[in-house]
Amino acid sequence: MRRAGAAFLCLVAPLVAFGQTADQHSQPPPQFTDYRIPIERAAAPRDGSFQYVDLALLACLLVLTAWIVLKRRSRKELRIVSLFALGYFGFYRLGCVCSIGSIQNVAYAIAHSDYRLPLTVAGFFVLPLLAALFFGRVFCGGVCPMGAMQDLLLVKPIRIPASWRAPLEAAPYVYLGAAILFASTGSAFAICEYDPFVGFFRMHGHFLMILFGSAILAVSLFIGRPYCRFLCPYGVLLRWASVFAKYSVSVTPQECVQCHMCADACPFEAIQPPAIAKQDRTEIRRRLTRTLAVTPILIALFAFAGWRMSPMMASWDLRVHRAHVLRDAEMHPPKVKTVLADAWDRHRKTTQDAYVEGSAVEHEFAIGAPILGAWIGLVFALKSLSNLRRRGSNDYEADSSSCLSCARCYSACPVPHREYALPPLPMASIEPPEPVGGAV
Amino acid sequence: MADSDKPTRREVLRDTVRLCGLAGGAFALGGIATRSEAAEMVWQIDPDKCTECGLCASACVLEPSAAKCVHAYAQCGYCKLCFGLFRDKRTGDTTTAENVRCPTDAISRTFIEDPYHQIAVDENRCIGCALCVKGCHQFGNGSMYLQIRHDRCANCNQCAIANVCPADAVVRVPGHRPYMLKRPKG
Numbered sequence A: 001m002r003r004a005g006a007a008f009l010c011l012v013a014p015l016v017a018f019g020q021t022a023d024q025h026s027q028p029p030p031q032f033t034d035y036r037i038p039i040e041r042a043a044a045p046r047d048g049s050f051q052y053v054d055l056a057l058l059a060c061l062l063v064l065t066a067w068i069v070l071k072r073r074s075r076k077e078l079r080i081v082s083l084f085a086l087g088y089f090g091f092y093r094l095g096c097v098c099s100i101g102s103i104q105n106v107a108y109a110i111a112h113s114d115y116r117l118p119l120t121v122a123g124f125f126v127l128p129l130l131a132a133l134f135f136g137r138v139f140c141g142g143v144c145p146m147g148a149m150q151d152l153l154l155v156k157p158i159r160i161p162a163s164w165r166a167p168l169e170a171a172p173y174v175y176l177g178a179a180i181l182f183a184s185t186g187s188a189f190a191i192c193e194y195d196p197f198v199g200f201f202r203m204h205g206h207f208l209m210i211l212f213g214s215a216i217l218a219v220s221l222f223i224g225r226p227y228c229r230f231l232c233p234y235g236v237l238l239r240w241a242s243v244f245a246k247y248s249v250s251v252t253p254q255e256c257v258q259c260h261m262c263a264d265a266c267p268f269e270a271i272q273p274p275a276i277a278k279q280d281r282t283e284i285r286r287r288l289t290r291t292l293a294v295t296p297i298l299i300a301l302f303a304f305a306g307w308r309m310s311p312m313m314a315s316w317d318l319r320v321h322r323a324h325v326l327r328d329a330e331m332h333p334p335k336v337k338t339v340l341a342d343a344w345d346r347h348r349k350t351t352q353d354a355y356v357e358g359s360a361v362e363h364e365f366a367i368g369a370p371i372l373g374a375w376i377g378l379v380f381a382l383k384s385l386s387n388l389r390r391r392g393s394n395d396y397e398a399d400s401s402s403c404l405s406c407a408r409c410y411s412a413c414p415v416p417h418r419e420y421a422l423p424p425l426p427m428a429s430i431e432p433p434e435p436v437g438g439a440v
Numbered sequence B: 001m002a003d004s005d006k007p008t009r010r011e012v013l014r015d016t017v018r019l020c021g022l023a024g025g026a027f028a029l030g031g032i033a034t035r036s037e038a039a040e041m042v043w044q045i046d047p048d049k050c051t052e053c054g055l056c057a058s059a060c061v062l063e064p065s066a067a068k069c070v071h072a073y074a075q076c077g078y079c080k081l082c083f084g085l086f087r088d089k090r091t092g093d094t095t096t097a098e099n100v101r102c103p104t105d106a107i108s109r110t111f112i113e114d115p116y117h118q119i120a121v122d123e124n125r126c127i128g129c130a131l132c133v134k135g136c137h138q139f140g141n142g143s144m145y146l147q148i149r150h151d152r153c154a155n156c157n158q159c160a161i162a163n164v165c166p167a168d169a170v171v172r173v174p175g176h177r178p179y180m181l182k183r184p185k186g
Ligand code: SF4
Pocket: B045, B049, B050, B051, B052, B053, B054, B055, B056, B057, B130, B146, B161, B164, B165, B166, B167, B168, B169, B170
């Protein structure tokens, strides 16, 4: 009423003197001789302008990172930007909303037409992907606070054997699929619930999640960005987008002298060695046909597993859980009513209502879980082909889909970088780039 | 990659995909812009649904919780033996300090005129445990209730309280109408 939303409880006394109150046990407010019922102080609403600051900063930082990584080629400057992003998006804004989590809002919005996707969330989802279409994964390099946290801790990178990497790299795809399933059914925002770092930003969190986060941070002392590479579901989308990147990290300015130094410097194993002798064509074809034959079987197998597991997955949903609790309570009435049952009763809803609600969710999972299973099967099948991927180049080259734009390789390359410029932009001529500031 | 000016097949393909991505992104953003309120969504407790289970105090990612007790003066009965402030008198005691519900002693009362007392909630002490809310709801006028305070709330993408609330009481509301205030009906 009075300045709707701003004032907390501006109830006007005269209204109340006659009007009956909402609650059932109402005793009318007394008639005081000499006392006026106070009006509540206003509690601040959330400062809405921050969302525009967030969006603008996100866009600026993406462009700035692209400029630093691709044109200034400076790790030192990039570190400053990512420290700022860590401070602002992480510790100051407490980590919400982030691009990784926004996947779920998008999935939820697609499945629930009554949910209106806030503009900020949409921006956080779309902008880094658009940036990746042009500049590669600059979001990972300089803007993502979770990436920054791990990257700044990396002291002594060790190499992961290639045979371990393929299965580890499949995990984000699985996580992405699961997160979309749980978000679109409205069951949980798993990415947020199991976010290992947000507890640090807020200096408070569930004990197990803090433990998980600490473990990841400990690992990231030696393995470059474990979360980004082996868990982050948004990384999957960025990976796809950056395959088509127009300008992405390219190590050597002039001629690659095939020294392998850049590949050693990359802690994420993103630099592909030159295509050695052409792989045997018949060998390739054999593996391809084998995979093609196996793929449908894998998909069917996992889809079946998903279908079998769908009741279990659904039971993690509160609505399904409630239906189960109420059914159990009907069969064996407990001494003390559970809070769930109590709340349900107080909302004057029947056990039947709970069944209807719960079985609707179970139905959604019965469709979604096999799809998730099929997706996982497909990922596993295609991952087995990953070492077949051949690059056309004869030089060491950063693979734009797995390069995290950290700018470490530049200073490792022994070829002088001074005269290096980007491929000419379609606009006017570009000024020669500043000399690169030494080794970092 | 290509030495000549003529783009390679791969480059043309990339350009096409990039253009499609750009168009798709613009299309999606446009669609969202027309459908969204442009306002951010925030979390709030629907006081009519809340069943005072007490999980608000522990589930919130903040310590202390962003949920705090609000007192609607205009709905208050100004009871001498405030049910929000004191435990059920069937336990024996009445208006003694030992009988106070609030674990943090956030509720104070001042005498107005016999037999009326005005109570006040100290928001800096309140931890959102809902004990007073329960008392006031069960035996009193229900003038005490919980609200998520947006000067504290981190606006988590997924509210941790909403995850566990047995009453589905924590809902998304538009940021420009961030509170669900108890108002007298009629
Ligand atoms: S968790 Fe839900 S029911 Fe429990 S006190 Fe909080 S809002 Fe009320």
